[in-house]
Amino acid sequence: MPVIAVAHPLVRHKVGLLREADISTKKFRELTGEVARLLAYEATSDFPLEKVTINCWSGPTEVDQIAGRKVTVVPILRAGLGMLDGVLDMIPNAKISVVGLARDHETLQPVHYFEKFVGQLDQRTALIVDPMLATAGSMIATIDLLKRRGCKDIRALVMVAAPEGIAALEKAHPDVRCWTAAVDSHLNEDGYIIPGLGDAGDKIFGTKDETTR
Numbered sequence: 001m002p003v004i005a006v007a008h009p010l011v012r013h014k015v016g017l018l019r020e021a022d023i024s025t026k027k028f029r030e031l032t033g034e035v036a037r038l039l040a041y042e043a044t045s046d047f048p049l050e051k052v053t054i055n056c057w058s059g060p061t062e063v064d065q066i067a068g069r070k071v072t073v074v075p076i077l078r079a080g081l082g083m084l085d086g087v088l089d090m091i092p093n094a095k096i097s098v099v100g101l102a103r104d105h106e107t108l109q110p111v112h113y114f115e116k117f118v119g120q121l122d123q124r125t126a127l128i129v130d131p132m133l134a135t136a137g138s139m140i141a142t143i144d145l146l147k148r149r150g151c152k153d154i155r156a157l158v159m160v161a162a163p164e165g166i167a168a169l170e171k172a173h174p175d176v177r178c179w180t181a182a183v184d185s186h187l188n189e190d191g192y193i194i195p196g197l198g199d200a201g202d203k204i205f206g207t208k209d210e211t212t213r
């Protein structure tokens with residue numbers, strides 16, 4: 001099942017708070033970070049462990065550590081930056097790759113304007129972060145870029161997904177799992193998720209567009 005709706009009560013509660021129409025930029029950023037931490041926790045639950053012996057206060061002791069996994073977090077600009085710190089709180093040694101895409105308001109197609117990837121993508125788990133999976137055009141384009149560079153373990157973390165985007169993502173990349181905090185009803189005629197969050201990028205950056213909030 002490539003799209004996993006996280007049912008944890010904390011996640012569901014926080015997504016509900018994010019939907020308040022008059023939410024402040026500060027509160028939206030804080031909640032986005034908190035949801036990102038919880039999604040990262042869920043999406044890493046199968047990371048393998050290995051035993052190592054450390055010097056504990058009581059003497060040599062065998063403990064678990066994550067087995068040599070290299071991770072790159074991939075925020076999709078701009079809105080993905082709002083989730084970056086939350087994921088890094090959980091995986092502080094992760095490297096960061098950045099993809100810049102902006103949806104054309106008429107065609108809804110993602111327009112590519114920036115990319116900077118870390119090396120050794122063939123050996124890394126990529127955790128793509130973007131609050132919104134609407135048509136999934138931006139997510140599919142980012143996965144295409146990662147796969148072209150040899151990345152094989154690709155996971156996506158989103159806060160709200162539309163059924164249309166889920167279907168498109170499952171068709172284009174059935175091997176990629178996507179964790180979402182909510183699956184919403186549908187897209188409106190402008191490609192916005194209903195009920196959704198409005199324009200997540202504008203809310204995180206404080207560039208509120210009165211027509212989409």
Ligand SMILES: O=P(O)(O)OC[C@H]1O[C@H](OP(=O)(O)OP(=O)(O)O)[C@H](O)[C@@H]1O
Pocket residue numbers: 076077078079080101102103104108110130131132133134135136137138139165191200201202
């Ligand atoms: O699934 P899609 O139909 O591609 O839509 C989702 C994309 O749209 C939003 O970004 P936007 O293009 O508005 O850019 P921004 O983050 O700079 O605001 C959002 O953050 C996703 O990247």
Ligand SMILES: O=c1cc[nH]c(=O)[nH]1
Pocket residue numbers: 079132134191192193194196197198199200201
């Ligand atoms: O609902 C949506 C769809 C795309 N981008 C957003 O920020 N919100």
Ligand SMILES: [Mg+2]
Pocket residue numbers: 079199200201202
């Ligand atoms: Mg936007």
